[in-house]
Amino acid sequence: ERQKLAKLRRLPAETTDGEAVELQANLEIPAELPLIAQAGALGIGLLRTEFLFMNREDLPDEEAQVAAYAEVVSAMAGDPVTIRVLDWGGEKDIQALAEGIGSLHTGPNPALGLRGIRLLLRRPELLEVQFAAILRVAADVGPVRVLLPLVTIPDEVAQAREILERVARRLRRKGVSVPDKLPPVGAMIETPGAALAADAIALEADFFAIGTNDLAMYTLAVDRAEVEVAHLYDPLHPAVLRLVQFATEAALRLRLPVSLCGEMAGNPKLTPLLLGLGLRTLSMNASSIPRVKQVVRSLDIGDCARLARRVMEQSEPRRIAELVEGFVPGSR
Numbered sequence: 001e002r003q004k005l006a007k008l009r010r011l012p013a014e015t016t017d018g019e020a021v022e023l024q025a026n027l028e029i030p031a032e033l034p035l036i037a038q039a040g041a042l043g044i045g046l047l048r049t050e051f052l053f054m055n056r057e058d059l060p061d062e063e064a065q066v067a068a069y070a071e072v073v074s075a076m077a078g079d080p081v082t083i084r085v086l087d088w089g090g091e092k093d094i095q096a097l098a099e100g101i102g103s104l105h106t107g108p109n110p111a112l113g114l115r116g117i118r119l120l121l122r123r124p125e126l127l128e129v130q131f132a133a134i135l136r137v138a139a140d141v142g143p144v145r146v147l148l149p150l151v152t153i154p155d156e157v158a159q160a161r162e163i164l165e166r167v168a169r170r171l172r173r174k175g176v177s178v179p180d181k182l183p184p185v186g187a188m189i190e191t192p193g194a195a196l197a198a199d200a201i202a203l204e205a206d207f208f209a210i211g212t213n214d215l216a217m218y219t220l221a222v223d224r225a226e227v228e229v230a231h232l233y234d235p236l237h238p239a240v241l242r243l244v245q246f247a248t249e250a251a252l253r254l255r256l257p258v259s260l261c262g263e264m265a266g267n268p269k270l271t272p273l274l275l276g277l278g279l280r281t282l283s284m285n286a287s288s289i290p291r292v293k294q295v296v297r298s299l300d301i302g303d304c305a306r307l308a309r310r311v312m313e314q315s316e317p318r319r320i321a322e323l324v325e326g327f328v329p330g331s332r
């Protein structure tokens with residue numbers, strides 16, 4: 001079995017009717033890098049940068065960040081690395097960061113407060129250091145994309161892009177090399193508001209990454225980390241799927257690259273549904289890539305689209321799970 005999976009690494013992620021699917025890796029700590037090479041990922045769809053800020057008392061400076069991003073980008077050998085800027089807040093409670101940037105008001109409900117891009121725009125100096133490091137790595141090491149967490153309004157993307165351009169100008173003035181064409185700037189679609197306003201956000205963003213972990217939490221009002229309501233946390237809830245479909249279709253209509261990088265991307269049982277909804281790029285834990293690739297290679301897009309249509313007619317999460325479970329590739 002292991003040998004079979006190793007052989008898979010060299011085979012394309014392509015459906016039986018010839019649709020190419022991009023399988024990318026999510027990376028949370030650089031120690032997982034060797035696994036990514038083994039899995040045969042086509043780039044990194046989500047580099048979570050929170051690890052840089054954890055377990056320390058001060059903030060990581062530009063040099064430390066350059067070193068960390070360079071390690072990842074050079075390991076990917078020319079395949080693009082999507083670097084998500086700091087997503088602090090919500091369940092990602094980074095105590096040291098709070099100390100490093102002084103007192104931070106977390107509010108009555110941190111998940112609905114100063115989290116993700118909101119914090120970074122409030123404290124642009126955090127974003128500036130991160131952007132400077134990203135631009136230097138983009139110039140010297142390899143291709144990167146910039147991803148913004150918890151976007152809810154188009155202006156957040158516009159403001160972040162202005163800061164990126166300002167940082168690029170400052171670096172150029174200092175004689176530091178920066179790519180002529182700045183890296184694409186994308187938005188996480190991980191709140192119902194962002195999903196329903198995807199067409200508006202698309203006017204400012206260069207790409208979307210749909211984050212179903214938070215999207216399910218915010219849509220269903222179920223905290224990701226609350227055991228008492230864990231039974232209600234379900235990315236197959238029709239409300240979550242409708243939002244995924246809405247955002248995906250907006251992106252496809254506007255020819256904006258779109259990927260899905262929540263945990264559901266790595267569940268091979270859900271691959272037919274996700275392809276049927278129109279997604280062609282999935283980013284997941286590296287260890288899931290071989291199995292998902294195996295499934296992709298057994299699928300026909302027409303069958304996937306038919307499954308998705310049936311699923312989207314349902315209103316019961318349980319019925320959706322049954323349809324997804326019962327799907328057998330190649331049978332109609």
Ligand code: PEP
Pocket residue numbers: 046048087190210211212213214215261262263
């Ligand atoms: C998500 O919310 O689905 C996501 C991919 O980001 P994270 O799990 O880091 O919040």
Ligand code: MG
Pocket residue numbers: 190211213214
């Ligand atoms: Mg998220």
